[in-house]
Amino acid sequence: MRIAAVGLSELRLPLVRSFETSFGRMTARDLILVSVEDASGAVGWGECVADADPFYSAETSSTAWSILQKYLIPPVLARPVETAADVSTRWTSVRGHQMAKAALEMALWDLQARIDGRPLCELLGAPARPIAAGVSIGIQASPAALVDRIAEEQAAGYQRIKIKIKPGWDRQPVEAVRARFPDLPLMVDANAAYTIADAGRLEDLDRFDLMMIEQPLSYDDLVRHAQLQRRLRTSICLDESIHSPEAAADALELGSCRIINIKPGRLGGFGPSLAVHELARAKGIPLWHGGMLESGIGRAHNLHLSTLPGFTLPGDVAASRRYFVPDLIEPPIEVRPDGTIDVPAGPGIGVVPEPDRVAAAAVRIARFRA
Numbered sequence: 001m002r003i004a005a006v007g008l009s010e011l012r013l014p015l016v017r018s019f020e021t022s023f024g025r026m027t028a029r030d031l032i033l034v035s036v037e038d039a040s041g042a043v044g045w046g047e048c049v050a051d052a053d054p055f056y057s058a059e060t061s062s063t064a065w066s067i068l069q070k071y072l073i074p075p076v077l078a079r080p081v082e083t084a085a086d087v088s089t090r091w092t093s094v095r096g097h098q099m100a101k102a103a104l105e106m107a108l109w110d111l112q113a114r115i116d117g118r119p120l121c122e123l124l125g126a127p128a129r130p131i132a133a134g135v136s137i138g139i140q141a142s143p144a145a146l147v148d149r150i151a152e153e154q155a156a157g158y159q160r161i162k163i164k165i166k167p168g169w170d171r172q173p174v175e176a177v178r179a180r181f182p183d184l185p186l187m188v189d190a191n192a193a194y195t196i197a198d199a200g201r202l203e204d205l206d207r208f209d210l211m212m213i214e215q216p217l218s219y220d221d222l223v224r225h226a227q228l229q230r231r232l233r234t235s236i237c238l239d240e241s242i243h244s245p246e247a248a249a250d251a252l253e254l255g256s257c258r259i260i261n262i263k264p265g266r267l268g269g270f271g272p273s274l275a276v277h278e279l280a281r282a283k284g285i286p287l288w289h290g291g292m293l294e295s296g297i298g299r300a301h302n303l304h305l306s307t308l309p310g311f312t313l314p315g316d317v318a319a320s321r322r323y324f325v326p327d328l329i330e331p332p333i334e335v336r337p338d339g340t341i342d343v344p345a346g347p348g349i350g351v352v353p354e355p356d357r358v359a360a361a362a363v364r365i366a367r368f369r370a
C-alpha cells in the first residue's frame, strides 16, 4: 500500500448519558478519527481511544495527536507499507503510546481489507459470526437506580452485565443486584481502585457468584494481583495491566488473572491483540473484547476482532444508542433481542463516518501528505 495522505480529526461527542467509574465521570467522548488514503483513493478508518484526561491510561487525545503527527505518520508516508500487520516495526523506537499506534495501525488494516475487497474479520482470520454482547454500567446514584438500569439493559437482550465498583460502592450495590437478579451473569470492574490491603473486602464479594472481578489493583501491579488471585475464589480479569503481549504472558505466568480482556487500543493495535489471542488460546484462558465508549468506527473494528474463536465470553460491544445519538455511522449498530450484534458487512470494517457529523463534532483537523 502506497499511502498518499493521512487525515486526523479530533472530535468531541456528547454521551447519551454520563459514565462514572472509579476514576471519574465522563459526559462527552474525545476521540481522534484517523483516515489513511492510498494512491488509488481507497480510504481506511481508525479511531483513537485515548480520552481527554490521563485517568484510564497515561495517554490523552493531545499526546496521541502529537505522537501521531511527529513520530507515527511520517514513516508511514515515507515508503510503501507491505501489510498492516508489520507496520508497527517502523515504530519500535517509539516507547509506549499504544493508543496512538493502534489508531493508525487499525486504519491500515481497514484499508488493506478494503483493497482486498473482503471483510476485516477475514483478514484477521475468522468468518463473520454474531457477537455476544454485554454492557458496562457506570456508578449510579443509588443501588435502587442501578437495579432499574440493569432491568432496562436485560430487557434489551444483553447477555451479561458489568457494573463499576470502587471502595464504598461495592458490597451494597452487588448485594442489591443479586437480591433482584439471582441468576444474572454479572461481573464487576474496579478500574484499579483497590490496594492489596483491601483483599478482605474483595473476598467478601466471593459469595455473589460473580463471573469475574476486573482490574481490582493498580495497572502496573501483576505481583499483587497474583497474591490477590490466590485468596479469591472469583476469577480476576485484567484490563489496564495488559498493555502488551509480554505483559499478558507475565500475568499468566505469575497467576495474576484467569481471564483477559482484549482492547486493541490499549495493546497498540490488531497485531499485538492477535498475539494475546494466540497466547490465551494456547493456555485455555477465556477472552472477551473490552470497550472504550467508541463511536461506530471503533465499535465496528471491535466487532470484527471479536469474531476470532478465542473470544468466548460476551464483550463490552453494545449498540450505538447507548452512547451517541446520532452515532458517526449510518445505520447505527444495533443489538438483537437475543443479545447478539452483527459484524457490519462489506469490505473492511463495513462502515464509514458521515462527513457532516464529523465536521459538526470536530475541534481540530489536519491532513498530512506523502
Ligand code: OSB
Pocket (backbone or CB within 6 Å): 056, 135, 136, 189, 191, 239, 290, 291, 292, 293, 294, 316, 317, 318
Ligand atoms: O474499564 O472497561 C473499562 C470505558 C472507558 C474506559 C474504560 C472502561 C470503560 C468501560 C465501558 O467499561 C465499556 C464500553 O461500554 O465501551
Ligand code: MG
Pocket (backbone or CB within 6 Å): 189, 191, 214, 215, 239, 240, 290
Ligand atoms: Mg475495565
